Amino acid sequence: MVDKAMELWKHALDLGLSPNSTTYSIIIDGFCKMPILSVAKGIFSKMKTCGLSPTVFDYNTLMASLCKEGSLEQARRLFQEMRNSTHAPDVASFTIIINATFKAGDFQCAKELLMDMLELGLMPDHLTFSVLINRLSKLGLLEDAKSVFERMIDSGFTPDTFVYDSLLKGFASKGETKAIIDLLHQMADKGLVLDSEIISTILTCLCDMSKDVDVMEILPNFSKEASKGASISCDELLSKLNKSHPELKFCVA
Numbered sequence: 001m002v003d004k005a006m007e008l009w010k011h012a013l014d015l016g017l018s019p020n021s022t023t024y025s026i027i028i029d030g031f032c033k034m035p036i037l038s039v040a041k042g043i044f045s046k047m048k049t050c051g052l053s054p055t056v057f058d059y060n061t062l063m064a065s066l067c068k069e070g071s072l073e074q075a076r077r078l079f080q081e082m083r084n085s086t087h088a089p090d091v092a093s094f095t096i097i098i099n100a101t102f103k104a105g106d107f108q109c110a111k112e113l114l115m116d117m118l119e120l121g122l123m124p125d126h127l128t129f130s131v132l133i134n135r136l137s138k139l140g141l142l143e144d145a146k147s148v149f150e151r152m153i154d155s156g157f158t159p160d161t162f163v164y165d166s167l168l169k170g171f172a173s174k175g176e177t178k179a180i181i182d183l184l185h186q187m188a189d190k191g192l193v194l195d196s197e198i199i200s201t202i203l204t205c206l207c208d209m210s211k212d213v214d215v216m217e218i219l220p221n222f223s224k225e226a227s228k229g230a231s232i233s234c235d236e237l238l239s240k241l242n243k244s245h246p247e248l249k250f251c252v253a
Contacts, residue, residue, distance in 0.1 A: 018050070019050075020052070021047075021052050021053070021054075021055065024043060024044075024046075024047040024052060024054075024058070025054075025055060025057060025058050025061075027043050028040050028043055028044055028047070028054075028058055028061060028062060029057075029058075029061050031043065032061050032062060032064075032065040035065055035068070035069070037062075037065055037066065037069060037071075040062060040065065041062065044058065044062055053085070053086065053087065054087070055087060056082070056087050056088075056089070056090050056092075056093065059078055059079075059081075059082050059087065059089075059093065060090075060092050060093050060096060062075075062078060063075040063078050063079060063093065063096050063097065064096050066078070067096060067097070067099070067100035067103075072100050072101070072104055075096070075097060075100060076097065079093065079097050088120075090122065091117070091122050091123070091124065091125050091128060092125075092127075094113060094114070094116070094117040094122060094128070095124075095125075095127055095128045095131055097113055098110050098113050098114055098117075098128070098131065098132070099131045099135065101113060102131070102132075102135035102136075102139070103135065105139075107139060107141070110135070114132070123155070124152075124155070125157075126152075126157045129148060129149075129151070129152035129155070129157055129163070130159075130160070130162055130163050130166075132145075132148045133145050133148050133149055133152070133159075133163050133166050133167065134162070134163070134166040136148060136170075137166045137167055137169060137170030138166070138169075138170065140170065140173060140174065142170050142171065142174060142176070142179075145166075145167060145170055146167075149163070149167065158190075161192065161193070161194065161195050161197065161198045164183065164187055164192065164198060165197060165198045165201050167183055168180060168183060168184075168198070168201050168202065168205055169201055171183065171205070172201075172204065172205045172208060175208075177209055180205050180209075181218050184202065184219065184220050185220045187220075187222075188220035188221060188222050189220075192222075194222060206219070
């Protein structure tokens, strides 16, 4: 497929056809998805050489792919190039770089990027809030994560299972039983639709709680509709129980 795409590209050029911005965008996006970044970067450079200005979408596509493969410095250079060009970064641009910067463990730089975004009048969207909560929870900065969570709700966004899952894992890593219980009740009150991932996380949290905690007493009732279609295998459940309570010696197939 790659060879065919390159053949068509070369054939178009041989015919003297001049690709426009839309054509370049499609090609760059396609090679980023494959992902063959060396070709995508080459075509991105060729686009600029031909006097065409990459769009914000082009920059974001390439930056996201670079971050995904761990080439943060290259992504940062593109981001800075955007800031110096006529195509200023949008919320998605900042979210991509903030997420990758958090992942690299550079909390201070990520915080500065967020402040830059806000100073430019760009408000976080649902994805930005989700990324911030996820990364802060993983870093164990739970007060910051809770603050962003509250701001997300105040801004009119509805947290999804990814957000709740991130918080639950963060609370569990610090042994914050009360915070876990409160969040579970909030999830139930909101009628959150549970998927297999968050069910697995909930079970892990419950299994890791102190034996003094009466799980059946504190666990809220989730509606059947909320968990419809979600499931967890018996093997996975037994594995979690064995990890938390090895003295029970459950047999896992």
